[in-house]
Amino acid sequence: MGEIIFYALAAVTLGTALLTIFSRNPIHSALSLVVCFFSIAGHYLLLNAQFLAIVHIIVYSGAIMILMLFTIMLMNLNKDDESHKPIAAKIAATIAFCLVGLVLLAGLLRTKPVVESYYYSGEDFQSIKVLGKVLLNEYMVPFEFASVLLLVAMIGAVLISKKDKEKSLK
Amino acid sequence: MDSAIIIEKGIFILAVFAITMFMAMYSTLAERKIAAWLQDRIGPNRAGKGGILQPLADGLKLFAKEEFMPSTQNTFLFVLGPAISMSMALMTSAVIPWGDKLEIGGRTVILQATDIDVAMLYIFAVLSVGVYGIMIGGWASNNKFSLMSAMRASSQMISYEVAMGLAIIALIMATGTLSVREIAAQQSGFWNDGWFTWNVFKHPLSFLIFLVCSFAETNRTPFDLAECEAELIGGHHTEYSSMKMGFYLFGEYAAMFISSAILAILYFGAYNYPGFQWAVENWGVNVANILGIIALFVKICFFIFFYMWVRWTIPRFRYDQLMNLGWKMLIPLAIANIVITGLVIVLTQ
Amino acid sequence: MSLDTISLSGKKKEVSNKKMTFWESLYLVAIFKGLMITIRHLFQRKVTIKYPEEKRPLSPVYRGQHMLKRDELGRENCTACGMCAVACPAEAITMKAAERKPGEELLYREEKYAEIYEINMLRCIFCGLCEEACPKDAIYLTETKVMVPSASKREDFIFGKDKLVMPLTEAMKNRQNQLS
Numbered sequence: 001m002g003e004i005i006f007y008a009l010a011a012v013t014l015g016t017a018l019l020t021i022f023s024r025n026p027i028h029s030a031l032s033l034v035v036c037f038f039s040i041a042g043h044y045l046l047l048n049a050q051f052l053a054i055v056h057i058i059v060y061s062g063a064i065m066i067l068m069l070f071t072i073m074l075m076n077l078n079k080d081d082e083s084h085k086p087i088a089a090k091i092a093a094t095i096a097f098c099l100v101g102l103v104l105l106a107g108l109l110r111t112k113p114v115v116e117s118y119y120y121s122g123e124d125f126q127s128i129k130v131l132g133k134v135l136l137n138e139y140m141v142p143f144e145f146a147s148v149l150l151l152v153a154m155i156g157a158v159l160i161s162k163k164d165k166e167k168s169l170k
Numbered sequence: 171m172d173s174a175i176i177i178e179k180g181i182f183i184l185a186v187f188a189i190t191m192f193m194a195m196y197s198t199l200a201e202r203k204i205a206a207w208l209q210d211r212i213g214p215n216r217a218g219k220g221g222i223l224q225p226l227a228d229g230l231k232l233f234a235k236e237e238f239m240p241s242t243q244n245t246f247l248f249v250l251g252p253a254i255s256m257s258m259a260l261m262t263s264a265v266i267p268w269g270d271k272l273e274i275g276g277r278t279v280i281l282q283a284t285d286i287d288v289a290m291l292y293i294f295a296v297l298s299v300g301v302y303g304i305m306i307g308g309w310a311s312n313n314k315f316s317l318m319s320a321m322r323a324s325s326q327m328i329s330y331e332v333a334m335g336l337a338i339i340a341l342i343m344a345t346g347t348l349s350v351r352e353i354a355a356q357q358s359g360f361w362n363d364g365w366f367t368w369n370v371f372k373h374p375l376s377f378l379i380f381l382v383c384s385f386a387e388t389n390r391t392p393f394d395l396a397e398c399e400a401e402l403i404g405g406h407h408t409e410y411s412s413m414k415m416g417f418y419l420f421g422e423y424a425a426m427f428i429s430s431a432i433l434a435i436l437y438f439g440a441y442n443y444p445g446f447q448w449a450v451e452n453w454g455v456n457v458a459n460i461l462g463i464i465a466l467f468v469k470i471c472f473f474i475f476f477y478m479w480v481r482w483t484i485p486r487f488r489y490d491q492l493m494n495l496g497w498k499m500l501i502p503l504a505i506a507n508i509v510i511t512g513l514v515i516v517l518t519q
Numbered sequence: 520m521s522l523d524t525i526s527l528s529g530k531k532k533e534v535s536n537k538k539m540t541f542w543e544s545l546y547l548v549a550i551f552k553g554l555m556i557t558i559r560h561l562f563q564r565k566v567t568i569k570y571p572e573e574k575r576p577l578s579p580v581y582r583g584q585h586m587l588k589r590d591e592l593g594r595e596n597c598t599a600c601g602m603c604a605v606a607c608p609a610e611a612i613t614m615k616a617a618e619r620k621p622g623e624e625l626l627y628r629e630e631k632y633a634e635i636y637e638i639n640m641l642r643c644i645f646c647g648l649c650e651e652a653c654p655k656d657a658i659y660l661t662e663t664k665v666m667v668p669s670a671s672k673r674e675d676f677i678f679g680k681d682k683l684v685m686p687l688t689e690a691m692k693n694r695q696n697q698l699s
Contacts, residue, residue: 027309031247034302054291062298066305066328073309073317127287128348208557212567483557484550 006046013039026072030065037061049126174277183283186263194423195225197474201423204478232416240409242312251307252410252417258300259424265289266431267351269441269463273455281441281463282351289350290342293432294335297387301327303421304396304406311409320406322489323396326386329496330393334383336504340376340511341369341436354440359447368439375507377437379500384429386496389422391481395489430473434466441466582645582660584667585638587683589690590628591697596657599633606652611642629655636683640667640676 016039019032037060044053124130135143199214199221206213214221242248269281286292301324308320345353357367370377386393397405407418434440441462449458487495525531542548568575577583588596599616617634619627626632649658662685670676 027247031306050286051288051291054288054295057295058291058298062295062301062331063328066298066301066324069305069309070321070325073305073321204561207561207565210560210563210566212565212569215569479554479557483553 002046006043009039009042009046012036013043027069030069030072033068034061034065037065051126051128051131178277178279179283182279182281183264186266186268186283187260190260190263190424190427191420193427193470193474194420195229197423197426198228198419199224200474201478201481204475205482208479208482229416232413235412237414238409238411240312242310244310244312247306247310248409249414251303251305251310252407252414252421253303254306255300255303255421256417256424258296258303259421259428261296262293262428263431265292265350266428266435267354267440268466269459270355271455272459281459285349285351288348290338290348290353293350294331294338297334298328298331300425303418307410307418308406311406313409315402316406316408319396319402319408322402323389323406326389326393326395326492326496329493330383330386330500333379333496333500333504334387336501336508337376337379337383338436340504340507341373343508343511343515344372345369350435354435354442357439358442360439360442360444367442368437370437373437373507373511375503376511379504379507380437381433382495382500384433385477385480386492388425388429388477390426390477392484392487393492394486395492426474426477427470430470430477431466433473434469438469577664580661581664582647584640584660584663584665584678585643585649585683586659586662586685587633587636587680588657588659588662589685589687591690591694592625593687593690593694594624594626594628595632595684596628596655597633597636598629598631598655598657599636600631600654602652602654603649603658606648607643608646608648609642609644611639611644612649613637613639633680636680638678638683640678641673643667 013036016032016036020029020036023029023032037056041053041056041061044050044056202224203213203221214224217223217227239245239248264283265286267282267285271281272279304323304327305320308316308323311317341353342348345356347353347356353369357369359367361367365371385391389396396402402408407415410418441459443462443465446458446462449461590596599614601614601616604610604612604614613635614633614637615635616631619630619632645660647660650660667676667678
């Protein structure tokens with residue numbers, strides 16, 4: 001049962017990811033990215049990580065992709081507007097992709113081997129209480145650093161978007 | 171898994187679905203009736219006694235209407251929009267506890283479809299995904315007014331989601347759980363330890379912010395700019411006709427019912443009523459819980475009425491006022507509320 | 520008395536642009552007041568008139584569907600003089616005159632009568648000028664108190680004598696009233 005769901009989800013994930021790249025209409029590709037994110041949330045659920053799955057949906061599907069769709073819709077990108085990239089850019093993109101793929105492969109090949117059989121230890125790894133305790137005890141410093149990073153990004157965005165009063169007066 | 175529990179949950183989910191649809195259906199009648207009463211009119215009274223069959227007549231009319239498709243290549247997305255809107259409105263009801271428990275033939279039936287650990291987050295996830303219904307529908311209509319209205323509606327929804335989430339955080343800090351069922355259970359009875367147990371008396375500010383945000387989330391007046399007829403024809407569903415249009419409208423009413431339910435459960439004691447414990451001891455679990463379900467529905471109906479009452483009282487906001495209220499008033503207020511709640515928790519422990 | 524204090528309707532309110540206090544700027548009190556006003560209307564008497572069952576009283580000079588009158592002996596007053604058709608600003612009236620034959624004295628009052636008398640109700644503006652123009656007191660709009668019913672075909676709106684002439688029963692009733 002779990003395996004069937006996994007393969008179905010994996011097929012959806014890969015299919016929509018490919019659609020994201022290949023569809024010519026930017027809205028369609030954004031929407032297939034949304035479906036892709038949903039199927040990744042499904043993978044999290046399969047791994048019994050409810051919190052991660054839901055947060056993934058809230059943050060990626062619910063916020064980031066909506067903002068992305070906003071920009072695409074407002075800019076009214078049509079497939080006619082798609083400009084032809086120069087050959088050099090295409091070659092550079094291919095090389096960059098190959099390099100990233102190589103790094104990823106090299107990294108992933110050295111990870112631990114797949115555990116053949118899972119067993120149920122009864123220990124609670126995923127409930128939000130456990131996660132909260134771990135985050136705010138063991139990983140307190142990185143957690144706070146992440147929040148400071150977000151705060152800085154937010155203030156920076158506000159500063160950039162704010163009109164320069166002196167300039168507008170002149 | 172126990173097959174009995176699957177059957178039990180299946181029946182329960184079907185019942186919840188049917189009740190939600192029924193309530194959404196009759197909300198349309200209630201909307202028109204209450205609008206009429208508040209304006210010293212009578213309202214629809216031709217279909218059935220006092221207009222009681224009006225929703226059926228409306229449904230029949232919508233089904234019989236001509237199905238019109240705008241000239242667009244995005245037929246699939248055009249159909250997907252109302253479908254998402256409707257299903258997201260219905261999905262939230264999965265984590266709502268409609269009652270505590272019933273005892274039927276020695277079995278204890280929990281009156282909730284599923285009790286997940288992160289129910290509050292689930293509600294927010296579903297809410298944020300619901301924006302897609304409006305956005306996709308508005309875009310696929312191939313009409314710039316639909317698109318503009320969809321933009322308005324969705325930017326309004328994602329702006330107010332922030333304030334809504336922050337308002338809820340204060341509540342979650344105090345209750346110490348994300349499970350809706352536990353939040354409901356913590357408000358049992360009415361009076362305990364010298365203060366009311368219902369959250370509205372403990373977190374009035376949080377309630378107020380949440381209330382305003384739920385008006386914005388359901389796109390109801392005074393935040394119904396998306397359907398601002400004078401500027402945007404009919405809103406994001408301008409191009410929709412027949413039952414697709416009906417799905418959007420129906421989804422809106424279902425969302426209104428669900429958000430009323432959430433308001434009642436989070437802040438107004440869910441299925442609890444004064445003397446719940448006494449009723450359990452004297453009349454048995456079943457009677458007390460059926461009374462509890464009735465109490466919950468009374469509260470939900472009050473909130474639905476409140477939605478309509480406000481609709482005919484407060485005029486529509488301007489768009490900049492709406493955004494100012496959301497970002498400059500409600501979010502700072504919600505953050506202040508979090509700080510105050512945190513201080514109170516630290517000081518009382 | 521200065522102009523500022525005069526209030527003919529008694530509802531005059533001075534508009535001021537003063538700065539709102541903090542409490543006022545929250546609008547909570549104002550919203551609550553508004554809610555109270557609307558909820559009061561929930562219990563007020565409804566003003567709706569359920570039309571086909573209940574009807575609003577018509578004014579005594581209400582101009583409805585025309586009626587070609589008969590006198591107290593039941594004879595038609597109209598002599599087909601055409602004054603009404605001339606007076607009609609909408610040109611809604613047409614008629615064709617005919618001579619009264621011997622033996623028809625009880626049907627028509629004068630020697631000449633309208634064989635065909637038609638009013639196009641789609642053109643008629645119910646101004647009542649025909650009534651004023653009529654020298655024989657033959658046409659009235661204020662008698663019937665009937666609104667012209669709706670129909671789905673244009674032809675149905677051309678009312679002939681069958682619909683316009685006062686029914687005999689009514690003429691008989693008038694006669695009885697006169698005698699008693």
